[in-house]
Amino acid sequence: MATCDVCGNEYWMAFEVRTVGGGVHTFDSFECAIQRLAPRCEHCDCRVIGHGVEVEGRFFCCAHCARSASTDLGAMIRDTVGAHPG
Numbered sequence: 043m044a045t046c047d048v049c050g051n052e053y054w055m056a057f058e059v060r061t062v063g064g065g066v067h068t069f070d071s072f073e074c075a076i077q078r079l080a081p082r083c084e085h086c087d088c089r090v091i092g093h094g095v096e097v098e099g100r101f102f103c104c105a106h107c108a109r110s111a112s113t114d115l116g117a118m119i120r121d122t123v124g125a126h127p128g
Contacts, residue, residue, distance in 0.1 A: 048074035085111045095119060 044056035046069050053070035059079065060066050069075040080089040084100050085107035094101055095108045097119060102108040108119040 044068045044070075046070035046074050048078050083107050 043052045043054050044058075045052050046056060047067050048069065051070045056068055056070045058066055058068050059075055061079075067075070067078060069078070076089055076091060080091055081094070081101040082088065083090055083094070083103040085102055088103050090101055090103045092103075094103050095105055096102075097108050100108075100111070102111065105119045
C-alpha cells in the first residue's frame with residue numbers, strides 16, 4: 043500500500059502523478075492531488091481545476107477574474123471554451 047502525500051492515508055488504490063519537472067507525488071484521491079498540484083486563482087483564490095486563464099504568467103480561474111485583476115488587457119481576455127465568436 044502507498045501513503046498519500048497530502049493526508050497520510052494508506053490506500054491500496056493510491057496513484058502516482060509525475061510532473062514535467064521530475065516531481066513524483068502519491069495520492070489516495072483526486073481531491074488530495076488537486077490540493078497539492080492545482081494552482082490558485084490570483085483574484086478569488088479558488089483552485090483552478092479546469093483550463094483556467096493564464097495572463098502574462100499569472101493564473102486565473104476564469105476570464106472575469108483575469109479582467110478584474112488586469113486593467114491593461116481588459117477586453118482581450120476571454121474564456122475560450124464555449125465562447126461566442128462575435
